[in-house]
Amino acid sequence: MILVLASASPRRQELLRNAGIAIEVHAAHICEDPLPEESPTSCVERLAREKACHVLRLRPKHFVLGADTTVIVDGEMLAKPQDAGDALRMLRMLSGRTHVVITGVCLAGPDFVDVRSESTSVTFRELSEGDIQFYVSTGEPMDKAGAYGIQGIASRWIPRIDGDYFNVVGLPIALVWQMLQEHGWDK
Numbered sequence: 001m002i003l004v005l006a007s008a009s010p011r012r013q014e015l016l017r018n019a020g021i022a023i024e025v026h027a028a029h030i031c032e033d034p035l036p037e038e039s040p041t042s043c044v045e046r047l048a049r050e051k052a053c054h055v056l057r058l059r060p061k062h063f064v065l066g067a068d069t070t071v072i073v074d075g076e077m078l079a080k081p082q083d084a085g086d087a088l089r090m091l092r093m094l095s096g097r098t099h100v101v102i103t104g105v106c107l108a109g110p111d112f113v114d115v116r117s118e119s120t121s122v123t124f125r126e127l128s129e130g131d132i133q134f135y136v137s138t139g140e141p142m143d144k145a146g147a148y149g150i151q152g153i154a155s156r157w158i159p160r161i162d163g164d165y166f167n168v169v170g171l172p173i174a175l176v177w178q179m180l181q182e183h184g185w186d187k
Helices: 010-018 040-057 083-094 127-136 153-157 165-169 175-181
Strands: 003-005 024-025 063-073 075-076 098-107 112-123 160-162
Touching: 003 010, 010 024, 010 165, 010 175, 040 098, 040 112, 063 083, 075 175, 083 127, 098 127, 098 165, 098 175, 112 165, 127 153, 160 175, 165 175
Parallel strands: 003 024, 003 063
Antiparallel strands: 063 075, 063 098, 098 112, 112 160
Protein backbone atom coordinates (compact mmCIF):
# COMPACT_ATOMS: atom_id res chain seq x y z
CA MET A 1 0.00 0.00 0.00
CA ILE A 2 1.29 3.46 -0.84
CA LEU A 3 1.30 6.12 1.84
CA VAL A 4 -0.10 9.48 0.73
CA LEU A 5 1.95 12.41 2.02
CA ALA A 6 -0.12 15.55 2.58
CA SER A 7 2.92 17.77 1.99
CA ALA A 8 4.92 19.05 -0.93
CA SER A 9 8.09 19.18 1.22
CA PRO A 10 10.99 17.63 -0.71
CA ARG A 11 12.79 16.92 2.59
CA ARG A 12 9.89 14.90 3.96
CA GLN A 13 9.54 13.03 0.68
CA GLU A 14 13.25 12.18 0.66
CA LEU A 15 13.24 11.06 4.31
CA LEU A 16 10.32 8.69 3.71
CA ARG A 17 11.78 7.29 0.49
CA ASN A 18 15.20 6.81 2.13
CA ALA A 19 13.46 4.79 4.85
CA GLY A 20 11.95 2.53 2.17
CA ILE A 21 8.43 3.90 2.56
CA ALA A 22 6.63 4.20 -0.79
CA ILE A 23 4.71 7.46 -1.05
CA GLU A 24 2.52 9.52 -3.31
CA VAL A 25 2.33 13.27 -2.77
CA HIS A 26 -0.98 15.08 -2.49
CA ALA A 27 -0.23 18.39 -0.84
CA ALA A 28 -2.84 19.92 1.44
CA HIS A 29 -2.97 23.68 1.19
CA ILE A 30 -4.37 24.96 4.48
CA CYS A 31 -3.90 28.09 6.57
CA GLU A 32 -0.95 27.41 8.87
CA ASP A 33 -1.41 30.33 11.27
CA PRO A 34 -1.41 29.48 14.99
CA LEU A 35 -4.64 30.09 16.86
CA PRO A 36 -4.65 32.65 19.69
CA GLU A 37 -3.29 31.18 22.94
CA GLU A 38 -2.47 27.86 21.21
CA SER A 39 0.58 26.05 22.56
CA PRO A 40 3.31 25.09 20.07
CA THR A 41 2.61 21.37 20.48
CA SER A 42 -1.14 21.86 20.07
CA CYS A 43 -0.52 24.00 16.98
CA VAL A 44 1.72 21.52 15.11
CA GLU A 45 -0.54 18.61 16.05
CA ARG A 46 -3.65 20.49 14.86
CA LEU A 47 -2.00 21.49 11.58
CA ALA A 48 -0.77 17.93 10.96
CA ARG A 49 -4.32 16.64 11.60
CA GLU A 50 -5.89 19.27 9.31
CA LYS A 51 -3.46 18.41 6.49
CA ALA A 52 -3.99 14.65 6.80
CA CYS A 53 -7.78 14.88 7.14
CA HIS A 54 -8.05 17.28 4.19
CA VAL A 55 -6.28 14.78 1.93
CA LEU A 56 -8.07 11.77 3.47
CA ARG A 57 -11.41 13.27 2.33
CA LEU A 58 -10.02 13.15 -1.23
CA ARG A 59 -8.27 9.78 -0.84
CA PRO A 60 -10.56 7.92 1.65
CA LYS A 61 -9.15 4.42 1.10
CA HIS A 62 -5.53 5.35 1.78
CA PHE A 63 -3.26 5.98 4.72
CA VAL A 64 -2.44 9.70 4.73
CA LEU A 65 0.41 11.36 6.60
CA GLY A 66 0.31 15.02 7.62
CA ALA A 67 3.08 16.85 9.46
CA ASP A 68 4.01 20.30 10.67
CA THR A 69 7.21 21.55 12.30
CA THR A 70 8.04 24.58 14.41
CA VAL A 71 11.05 25.86 16.33
CA ILE A 72 10.56 27.25 19.84
CA VAL A 73 12.89 29.77 21.48
CA ASP A 74 11.92 31.98 24.42
CA GLY A 75 8.39 30.67 24.08
CA GLU A 76 8.12 32.05 20.54
CA MET A 77 7.22 29.78 17.63
CA LEU A 78 9.52 30.31 14.66
CA ALA A 79 7.95 29.10 11.44
CA LYS A 80 9.50 29.62 8.00
CA PRO A 81 10.93 33.13 7.62
CA GLN A 82 8.83 35.59 5.67
CA ASP A 83 11.88 37.28 4.13
CA ALA A 84 15.64 37.72 4.60
CA GLY A 85 15.14 40.18 7.45
CA ASP A 86 12.99 37.68 9.31
CA ALA A 87 15.62 34.97 8.76
CA LEU A 88 18.31 37.27 10.18
CA ARG A 89 16.13 37.93 13.24
CA MET A 90 15.54 34.23 13.85
CA LEU A 91 19.19 33.25 13.50
CA ARG A 92 20.23 36.00 15.93
CA MET A 93 17.70 34.57 18.42
CA LEU A 94 19.12 31.02 18.03
CA SER A 95 22.79 32.03 18.23
CA GLY A 96 24.58 30.58 21.25
CA ARG A 97 21.43 28.98 22.65
CA THR A 98 19.43 25.80 22.89
CA HIS A 99 15.97 25.65 21.34
CA VAL A 100 13.33 22.99 20.75
CA VAL A 101 12.06 21.62 17.44
CA ILE A 102 8.56 20.13 17.58
CA THR A 103 6.95 18.18 14.76
CA GLY A 104 3.32 17.18 14.87
CA VAL A 105 2.51 14.02 12.93
CA CYS A 106 -0.92 12.73 11.95
CA LEU A 107 -1.52 9.36 10.35
CA ALA A 108 -5.10 9.03 9.14
CA GLY A 109 -6.81 6.12 7.48
CA PRO A 110 -10.29 4.92 6.59
CA ASP A 111 -11.19 4.25 10.24
CA PHE A 112 -8.67 6.14 12.39
CA VAL A 113 -6.89 9.43 13.01
CA ASP A 114 -3.71 9.17 15.12
CA VAL A 115 -1.94 12.40 16.13
CA ARG A 116 1.39 12.55 17.96
CA SER A 117 4.42 14.81 18.22
CA GLU A 118 8.16 14.60 18.67
CA SER A 119 10.43 17.17 20.38
CA THR A 120 14.18 17.56 19.96
CA SER A 121 16.52 20.05 21.67
CA VAL A 122 19.13 21.68 19.42
CA THR A 123 22.12 23.74 20.58
CA PHE A 124 23.68 26.39 18.36
CA ARG A 125 27.18 27.77 18.79
CA GLU A 126 27.54 31.54 18.98
CA LEU A 127 27.19 32.92 15.44
CA SER A 128 29.01 36.02 14.26
CA GLU A 129 27.06 38.63 12.35
CA GLY A 130 29.15 37.59 9.33
CA ASP A 131 28.06 33.95 9.77
CA ILE A 132 24.42 35.00 9.90
CA GLN A 133 24.65 37.34 6.90
CA PHE A 134 26.49 34.70 4.84
CA TYR A 135 24.00 31.98 5.72
CA VAL A 136 20.97 34.08 4.81
CA SER A 137 22.66 35.08 1.53
CA THR A 138 22.80 31.38 0.51
CA GLY A 139 18.98 31.19 0.53
CA GLU A 140 19.07 27.93 2.51
CA PRO A 141 17.17 29.31 5.53
CA MET A 142 14.20 30.60 3.58
CA ASP A 143 11.98 27.50 3.45
CA LYS A 144 12.81 26.06 6.85
CA ALA A 145 11.19 26.47 10.25
CA GLY A 146 13.54 28.52 12.43
CA ALA A 147 15.49 29.65 9.35
CA TYR A 148 18.00 26.80 9.30
CA GLY A 149 18.52 23.31 7.98
CA ILE A 150 20.52 21.01 10.26
CA GLN A 151 21.40 18.84 7.25
CA GLY A 152 23.01 21.73 5.35
CA ILE A 153 25.37 24.62 6.00
CA ALA A 154 23.99 25.19 9.51
CA SER A 155 25.38 21.80 10.59
CA ARG A 156 28.72 23.53 11.21
CA TRP A 157 27.18 25.50 14.09
CA ILE A 158 25.27 22.71 15.87
CA PRO A 159 27.46 20.81 18.33
CA ARG A 160 24.64 19.03 20.16
CA ILE A 161 21.12 17.71 19.76
CA ASP A 162 19.06 15.78 22.28
CA GLY A 163 16.45 13.67 20.53
CA ASP A 164 15.55 12.56 17.02
CA TYR A 165 17.84 14.06 14.35
CA PHE A 166 15.29 13.40 11.59
CA ASN A 167 12.70 15.38 13.56
CA VAL A 168 14.95 18.43 13.12
CA VAL A 169 15.34 17.68 9.41
CA GLY A 170 11.55 17.70 9.12
CA LEU A 171 9.97 14.36 10.00
CA PRO A 172 10.54 11.93 12.90
CA ILE A 173 10.84 8.81 10.75
CA ALA A 174 11.02 6.32 13.66
CA LEU A 175 7.75 7.69 15.07
CA VAL A 176 6.09 7.57 11.65
CA TRP A 177 7.24 3.96 11.15
CA GLN A 178 5.92 3.01 14.60
CA MET A 179 2.54 4.58 13.81
CA LEU A 180 2.35 2.81 10.44
CA GLN A 181 3.10 -0.54 12.08
CA GLU A 182 0.57 0.01 14.87
CA HIS A 183 -2.15 0.65 12.28
CA GLY A 184 -1.30 -2.38 10.16
CA TRP A 185 0.23 -0.58 7.18
CA ASP A 186 1.34 -3.12 4.61
CA LYS A 187 4.65 -2.02 3.17
